[in-house]
Amino acid sequence: MSVESNVVAVIDDDPMVRRGLAALLSASGYTVELYGSGEAFLRRAATCDAFCLIIDVQLGSGCGFDLARQLTLAGFTFPIIFVTANADKAVVRRAIEAGGVACLEKPLAAKLLMDLLIGSKGGRKAD
Secondary structure (H helix, E strand, O other), rough: OOOOOOOOEEEEOOHHHHHHHHHHHHHHEEEEEOOOHHHHHHHHHOOOOOOEEEEEEEEEOOHHHHHHHHHHHHOOOOOOEEEEOOOOOOHHHHHHHHOEEEEEEOOOHHHHHHHHHHHHHOOOOOO
């Protein structure tokens, strides 16, 4: 991954959320990769150019925290912004424990999301 990458990967099982985030991020100059499940992203993780991931906490039959754990175990170092419909204290704590840089409640505050993306740095695969 290039340090200058402007690719953001969105992993969310809700197509409306994916489309909304894609529109917001594209309008802000980001290239967006969309994935409807953690499994779909895992199949592409090794070749993904994203500098940051936006992962829904509830991924249909899966869990965003489980996806983050799988990525960490595989040696990936993507910064992760978790999103959820219910950002209570327990969920936020789990997001941070899972390595997330933030946990945002839906509907997302666009400026906060943009600020987090600007501040995100990271790599794709640990050496």
